[in-house]
Structure formats: structure tokens, C-alpha cells
Amino acid sequence: MASSPLENLIPLVNKLQDLVFNTIGSDTIDLPQVVVVGSQSSGKSSVLENLVGRDFLPRGSGIVTRRPLVLQLINVSPADVYPHGDSEWGEFLHLPGQRFSDFSLIRGEIENETARIAGMNKGINRLPINLKIYSPHVLNLTLVDLPGLTKIPIGDQPTDIERQIRMLISEYIAKPNSIILAVSPANVDLVNSEGLKLARQVDTSGKRTIGVLTKLDLMDHGTNALEILSGRVYPLKLGFIGVVNRSQYDIQENKSLSEALRAEEEFFQCHPAYRNIAHRCGTQYLAKSLNQTLMSHIREKLPDIKARLNALIGQTQQELNGYGTSQFSGKQHRGSLILHFLTKFANSFIASIDGTSSDISTKELCGGARVYYIFNSIFGRELENIDPTHNLAVSDIRTAIRNSTGPRASLFVPELAFDLLVKPQIRLLEAPAQRCVELVYEELTKICHSCTSTELERYPRLQAKLIEVVSDLLRERLTPTQTYVESLISIQGAYINTNHPMFLGGAGAVNSIVNSKHDREKKHKDLERKKDRKRVYNIITRQELIFGKQITGTNGRNTPVDPHEIPNGTSSPVLVSASDEMPPPHEIPRANGVNHSQSHRESSASATASARDSFLNYFFGQKEDPSNSRVVEPSFSHSMRRIDAVSSARPPQLSSLASKLEENAVVDEPQLTEREQMETDLIRSLITSYFNIVRETISDLVPKAVMHFLVNHSKDSVQNRLVTDLYRESLLDDLLFEDEGLALEREKCEKMLEVYKEAARIISEIL
Numbered sequence: 001m002a003s004s005p006l007e008n009l010i011p012l013v014n015k016l017q018d019l020v021f022n023t024i025g026s027d028t029i030d031l032p033q034v035v036v037v038g039s040q041s042s043g044k045s046s047v048l049e050n051l052v053g054r055d056f057l058p059r060g061s062g063i064v065t066r067r068p069l070v071l072q073l074i075n076v077s078p079a080d081v082y083p084h085g086d087s088e089w090g091e092f093l094h095l096p097g098q099r100f101s102d103f104s105l106i107r108g109e110i111e112n113e114t115a116r117i118a119g120m121n122k123g124i125n126r127l128p129i130n131l132k133i134y135s136p137h138v139l140n141l142t143l144v145d146l147p148g149l150t151k152i153p154i155g156d157q158p159t160d161i162e163r164q165i166r167m168l169i170s171e172y173i174a175k176p177n178s179i180i181l182a183v184s185p186a187n188v189d190l191v192n193s194e195g196l197k198l199a200r201q202v203d204t205s206g207k208r209t210i211g212v213l214t215k216l217d218l219m220d221h222g223t224n225a226l227e228i229l230s231g232r233v234y235p236l237k238l239g240f241i242g243v244v245n246r247s248q249y250d251i252q253e254n255k256s257l258s259e260a261l262r263a264e265e266e267f268f269q270c271h272p273a274y275r276n277i278a279h280r281c282g283t284q285y286l287a288k289s290l291n292q293t294l295m296s297h298i299r300e301k302l303p304d305i306k307a308r309l310n311a312l313i314g315q316t317q318q319e320l321n322g323y324g325t326s327q328f329s330g331k332q333h334r335g336s337l338i339l340h341f342l343t344k345f346a347n348s349f350i351a352s353i354d355g356t357s358s359d360i361s362t363k364e365l366c367g368g369a370r371v372y373y374i375f376n377s378i379f380g381r382e383l384e385n386i387d388p389t390h391n392l393a394v395s396d397i398r399t400a401i402r403n404s405t406g407p408r409a410s411l412f413v414p415e416l417a418f419d420l421l422v423k424p425q426i427r428l429l430e431a432p433a434q435r436c437v438e439l440v441y442e443e444l445t446k447i448c449h450s451c452t453s454t455e456l457e458r459y460p461r462l463q464a465k466l467i468e469v470v471s472d473l474l475r476e477r478l479t480p481t482q483t484y485v486e487s488l489i490s491i492q493g494a495y496i497n498t499n500h501p502m503f504l505g506g507a508g509a510v511n512s513i514v515n516s517k518h519d520r521e522k523k524h525k526d527l528e529r530k531k532d533r534k535r536v537y538n539i540i541t542r543q544e545l546i547f548g549k550q551i552t553g554t555n556g557r558n559t560p561v562d563p564h565e566i567p568n569g570t571s572s573p574v575l576v577s578a579s580d581e582m583p584p585p586h587e588i589p590r591a592n593g594v595n596h597s598q599s600h601r602e603s604s605a606s607a608t609a610s611a612r613d614s615f616l617n618y619f620f621g622q623k624e625d626p627s628n629s630r631v632v633e634p635s636f637s638h639s640m641r642r643i644d645a646v647s648s649a650r651p652p653q654l655s656s657l658a659s660k661l662e663e664n665a666v667v668d669e670p671q672l673t674e675r676e677q678m679e680t681d682l683i684r685s686l687i688t689s690y691f692n693i694v695r696e697t698i699s700d701l702v703p704k705a706v707m708h709f710l711v712n713h714s715k716d717s718v719q720n721r722l723v724t725d726l727y728r729e730s731l732l733d734d735l736l737f738e739d740e741g742l743a744l745e746r747e748k749c750e751k752m753l754e755v756y757k758e759a760a761r762i763i764s765e766i767l
């Protein structure tokens with residue numbers, strides 16, 4: 001009888017299953033199958049044996065099923081029999097071509113095969129045993145028997161046996177294409193069914209779970225499972241089916257399975273509770289519904305499986321491409337293959353620098369962007385941070401000026417001293433410049449190490465050689481780059497171009513220091529004024545404390561005296577407020593009525609001009625005014641004299657207190673003549689101005705030099721260098737030595753691709 005294509009669905013899936021297990025060794029396609037789960041001794045093996053109608057599964061105490069058993073039941077017509085006349089037989093996938101018509105031998109082989117992989121103790125193993133049973137009495141079905149859930153390890157079982165079994169079961173039932181056959185004994189409360197609990201975790205809506213209730217014959221008298229079997233207790237879309245298997249006693253009494261199936265039928269037909277639903281109970285009904293459910297499930301899932309296969313074909317093809325192109329396989333193509341890798345490596349190196357690489361990171365700077373970062377951020381910042389007059393003490397400048405003028409005093413700007421001092425400062429730029437070269441060199445080395453691919457990893461020796469050659473090239477470029485950069489600095493030091501348009505020059509420097517001198521003096525005076533005010537206030541307050549009475553001002557009031565009212569040179573103690581509104585002491589009107597503040601403002605306007613005049617006069621030929629060469633007197637000395645006047649009449653204790661305060665206020669400043677101070681300032685500002693010009697030039701030239709000598713040169717010559725060094729007949733065999741692990745991976749990948757293509761072809765025969 002010719003069967004329709006849809007009736008061939010289960011054999012088709014079996015064919016796919018064989019294909020997958022024979023080649024890949026695991027079910028990556030997620031083929032539809034029925035997975036049997038339940039707690040230990042719930043009756044799983046008994047259900048399977050009933051479905052086959054033969055005793056073939058191992059029995060014993062404790063855990064018996066220790067590896068998944070993938071059981072394919074194949075319906076054969078009585079005509080299609082074994083040559084020796086047997087109508088039923090079994091075949092193991094691991095023993096191809098060997099037919100087992102004696103079912104007790106099948107049991108023995110399952111035991112042996114379990115022990116071979118899972119050991120003699122009671123441990124489990126995830127590697128499945130695949131068994132086909134051909135019989136005219138079975139319906140086409142693919143079932144997976146799994147170890148029963150156990151709570152407590154017994155004997156020499158591993159302590160985490162429960163976790164191991166749960167993980168194994170979950171792995172099978174989690175696959176969306178699996179139908180879960182959850183076996184629960186009827187004599188145990190359903191809420192304690194481990195099989196149902198696990199099934200619910202992965203199939204929350206109960207769409208692909210079939211409940212099987214065993215041991216209905218063992219329920220307490222007066223109780224029955226009618227409610228459960230009618231689907232009113234536990235919601236499962238595919239429902240519950242009740243079965244009665246052989247009891248332990250039946251087995252011991254060698255009750256045959258055909259006898260047992262008859263007894264089961266009788267049980268349901270005669271039982272007062274199940275009589276009316278007897279046609280929906282028992283092993284025969286279970287086999288039929290499983291077959292139909294599996295078939296419709298396969299029908300439903302086939303388009304998905306086809307789509308999945310296409311996706312797998314695409315993925316695997318891509319993975320295979322990653323291992324290299326097959327276009328250059330074979331000895332005659334070794335040269336082309338090497339050239340292909342050399343070009344790819346060189347291109348990848350160049351692309352990483354240019355930023356045109358296809359796998360650019362979004363997490364961190366890489367390749368050429370790092371080089372830019374080194375130029376602009378690292379090198380740029382280091383240059384910025386250099387102090388142009390770093391390490392130039394006043395004494396150094398003084399000595400340089402003195403040495404440069406010989407026995408005479410200089411008439412003009414001491415140029416020789418400037419020359420002498422600015423050269424070492426220019427050298428300060430060399431260390432950051434050389435560091436910039438090194439950093440870029442390191443970055444290029446990193447880039448060269450990252451230019452590998454899975455394809456290239458297949459040839460570890462070639463990969464190492466490519467990196468080595470490019471590293472050598474970079475190293476060779478390092479010295480010329482460093483030498484050039486060193487020259488750049490030396491060139492800058494070789495000739496001090498005081499004619500540079502950006503250079504401040506003598507006149508500019510004079511202006512600048514005159515201005516800054518004036519600013520400095522102004523600041524210094526302001527500071528001294530503040531100090532004076534505070535000092536006067538402290539002295540008066542102390543007097544008040546010492547004499548223990550309120551000091552009354554000359555106005556006779558018991559309030560602070562308006563400081564404007566204090567006559568110049570008065571010896572009377574005065575109470576002065578320390579508030580900021582209080583006019584500074586130099587604004588206190590003198591006896592002659594001249595406001596000091598006013599005179600100060602007038603004189604300050606002309607201060608800049610007069611200072612500049614005296615400075616220019618000094619440098620450009622006027623005879624030195626002996627009064628100018630006096631030691632610069634700290635400007636607070638004037639104020640100090642005023643305070644002395646105020647405190648001259650104070651008691652001795654107060655006098656010593658005040659003198660202590662005054663001592664503390666004396667600043668230890670270098671004693672320079674005005675001329676010396678100005679010369680030093682002038683030299684400093686000239687050095688700073690010139691250094692800034694050189695710094696700008698260097699910050700512009702060094703990156704250009706690095707790009708030219710190191711980066712661009714390496715980019716331009718990398719391909720030639722690789723070909724010259726590696727494209728040699730004598731090296732080909734060694735360079736194309738394939739990594740064994742990767743060769744195996746590639747072969748596996750090729751095999752998988754073939755399997756997926758074949759599976760897709762099988763499915764397209766039906767769809």
C-alpha cells in the first residue's frame with residue numbers, strides 16, 4: 001500500500017534524526033520528538049515497553065535509565081521482514097547494520113552501552129543511545145526516554161545527581177519542537193508530580209504536554225482519577241491518558257506484554273469509574289494519540305524547521321568562509337594562497353591606520369584615531385605643560401648676564417646671555433617629541449598585531465611571520481624618525497632667529513616688563529596698605545586690653561573715631577575699625593591737609609611712563625643714576641615708619657608685641673638692584689617669547705615628521721616588504737602549516753554544512 005507523503009512524516013523525521021546524529025552527533029535542528037519525563041519508578045519504561053509490545057528495557061533497583069534513549073519506532077509491513085523470517089527487530093545507531101531480533105539482547109546492549117559511557121556507578125551521561133525498533137505492531141513514533149527524577153543520591157551516586165538529571169531533562173524538554181510526555185503515578189497526589197512540575201516550567205500554557213497516569217490499578221479503593229483524566233484538575237491541552245502497566249509481581253511471574261495489554265483493556269472496560277471513557281484510556285489509545293499528535297506537530301513545525309535549516313546553512317557557510325576560501329586549496333595554489341594572505345594583511349594594516357577598516361571598535365579609540373590622539377592630546381598637552389623658564393633661577397640668569405658682558409657692564413639688552421640661556425630651554429622640547437615618536441611606534445605595533453583573522457589563524461606560522469616582518473619594518477623606521485626629530489630640535493637651537501616676526505624683541509620685552517613691574521608694584525602696595533591697617537587695628541585693640549578701659553577718641557565720644565580726624569603724627573591712641581570701608585592709612589589726611597591717596601593716584605598715572613623712561617635711559621646710554629642702583633627697598637618700609645610713629649608712645653609691653661609682629665611681616669626677598677631685576681625680567685620675557693615660537697614650530701613639525709618617516713613609509717612599503725620576505729617557494733610549506741585544531745573545526749563545519757543541505761533537500765521532498 002503506497003503511503004501518502006504526510007504519513008511519511010515520522011519516518012522523514014527519523015531520517016533527519018539519523019542524518020544529524022550520524023554526522024554532527026547532536027540535535028542542532030531541534031527535530032520534533034516525544035520526550036518522556038517523570039520521577040523514578042513512575043512507570044516510564046513500562047509505558048515505552050507497552051508501546052513497543054516487547055520487553056527490551058533494562059530493569060533493576062535504583063536509577064536504571066542513565067543515558068537518554070532515543071527510540072524510533074518504525075512501522076513495517078509484515079511482508080517487509082528480516083531474511084530469517086523475524087518480523088520485529090532492533091538496530092542501534094552505534095552498531096550499524098547489526099540487527100537484534102532477540103529483544104533480551106537489546107536490553108543487554110543498552111546496559112553495556114550505558115556502562116561504556118556513563119561508567120559502572122550510578123552516574124548519568126548526556127550522550128544518547130539511538131535505537132530503532134522495526135515492527136508491524138508499532139506506530140511510527142520517536143520517543144526519548146530520560147533518567148527519572150530522583151531526590152536523594154543512593155550508593156555511590158554523585159551528590160548532585162538530582163541537579164544533573166534536572167539539567168538533562170530541561171535541555172530536552174525546553175526545545176520548542178519537543179512534545180513532553182509527563183508520566184505521573186496515579187497513587188501519588190498529582191501536585192507532587194515531578195514530571196508535571198518540570199513540564200510546566202518550559203511549557204507554561206500546557207500546549208505541548210501530554211499527561212500519562214500510570215498505576216491506576218494501585219489507587220486506594222473508593223478513589224479514582226476520573227476528574228484528572230477528564231481534564232478538570234490539571235489543564236493540559238493534549239489531555240491526560242490513563243494506563244495500567246505490569247506490576248512488579250506480573251514481571252516476576254513473566255506475564256507477557258500481550259497478556260498485560262489485554263488485562264489493561266479489561267481493567268478500563270470493567271472499572272465502574274472508567275467504563276465510559278475506556279475508549280480514551282490504555283496503551284493502544286496512547287500510541288495512537290501520540291502518533292497523531294507527533295504527526296500533526298511535525299506538519300506544523302516543518303516550515304519552521306525548513307526556515308531554521310536555511311538559517312543554519314547561511315551561518316555555517318559564513319563560519320566556513322571565516323576559515324578561508326576554498327578557492328586556493330591544493331598544492332598548486334599555495335603561492336596564490338600566500339599572496340592572498342599577504343595582501344589581506346597589508347590592506348588590513350593600512351585600513352586600520354586610515355580608519356577604513358570594517359571592524360572598527362565603538363568602545364575605544366583604535367588604529368589611526370589613536371595616532372591622532374597621541375599627536376593632539378598627549379604630545380600637545382606635554383608641550384603645553386613645559387614652563388619656558390623651567391630650571392632658570394635668578395642666579396643663573398644673573399651669572400649668564402655677567403659672563404656675557406665680560407669685564408664691562410652691558411649697554412643694551414644682553415643678547416649673548418639670552419642666546420646662552422634660550423638654547424638649553426629649547427632642548428626641553430626633545431623628550432616629549434621623542435616620546436611622541438615612541439608612542440606612535442607602539443601604536444603601529446599594536447595595529448599590526450590586531451590585523452589577524454580566523455582565516456589567518458588557521459596558519460599560525462604564517463600569522464607569526466606576518467607580524468614579525470611588519471614589526472621589523474616598523475623597528476627599522478623608528479631610528480630614522482627619532483634621528484630626524486632630534487635634528488628638528490637641534491636645528492631650532494642652532495640659530496636663534498631674533499628676527500622672527502612673532503618674536504617679542506628688545507622694545508617689546510621692555511614694554512612688557514615695565515608694565516608688569518608696574519602691576520607688581522601696585523599689587524605690592526595694595527598688600528602693604530592692607531597689612532598696615534590690620535597692624536594699627538591690632539595695636540590699638542591690645543592697648544585697650546592692657547589698660548582695661550575704653551579708649552575715648554579725641555572727639556570725646558564713646559564711639560570709634562573717624563580716621564579722617566586723626567591728625568598726622570599724633571601720639572594719642574586711636575580706635576580704628578578693621579572694616580573694609582575704613583580708608584587705608586595712607587589716605588589719612590596729613591597736618592598739611594594733603595590727601596595721600598590723591599597724590600598716589602596722580603603719581604601712579606605717571607608711574608608707567610617714568611619707569612619706562614628711566615629703563616630706556618638706563619639701557620640706551622644714559623649714565624647710571626647712583627640713586628637707581630640702591631637696593632630695592634621693600635615698599636612696606638614706608639608704612640612701617642608710619643606705624644612706628646603711631647606706636648612710639650605705647651607702653652613697653654605693647655612695643656615688644658608690635659615689634660614681634662613686624663619681624664614676622666619681613667619677607668625674605670632676593671636682594672637685586674633695580675637694574676639687575678629689570679635685566680632678569682627682560683631675559684625671562686625674551687626666553688618665554690622665543691620658546692613659544694619654537695614650541696609652536698615643534699608641535700607642528702614633529703607629527704608631520706612622524707607621519708612621513710614612520711606611518712606613511714610603513715604603509716607604503718608594507719606590501720612590498722611582505723612579498724619580498726615571505727613569498728618564497730622554500731617557505732611555502734612551512735608557512736602554510738595548518739593548525740590541527742582549526743583544521744578539525746573547519747572539517748566539522750564543512751560536514752555540518754553538508755548535513756544541513758541534505759536535510760533541507762529531504763524536507764523539500766515533502767513540502
Ligand SMILES: Nc1nc2c(ncn2[C@@H]2O[C@H](COP(=O)(O)OP(=O)(O)OP(=O)(O)O)[C@@H](O)[C@H]2O)c(=O)[nH]1
Nearest residue numbers: 040041042043044045046148215244245246247248
Ligand atoms: N501495579 C502497577 N505497577 C506499575 C505500573 N507501572 C509501573 N509499575 C511498576 O512500577 C515499578 C517502576 O516502573 P518502571 O517502569 O521501571 O518505572 P521507571 O519510571 O521507568 O523507573 P526508572 O527508569 O528507574 O526511573 C516497576 O516495578 C513496575 O512494575 C502500573 O501501572 N501498575
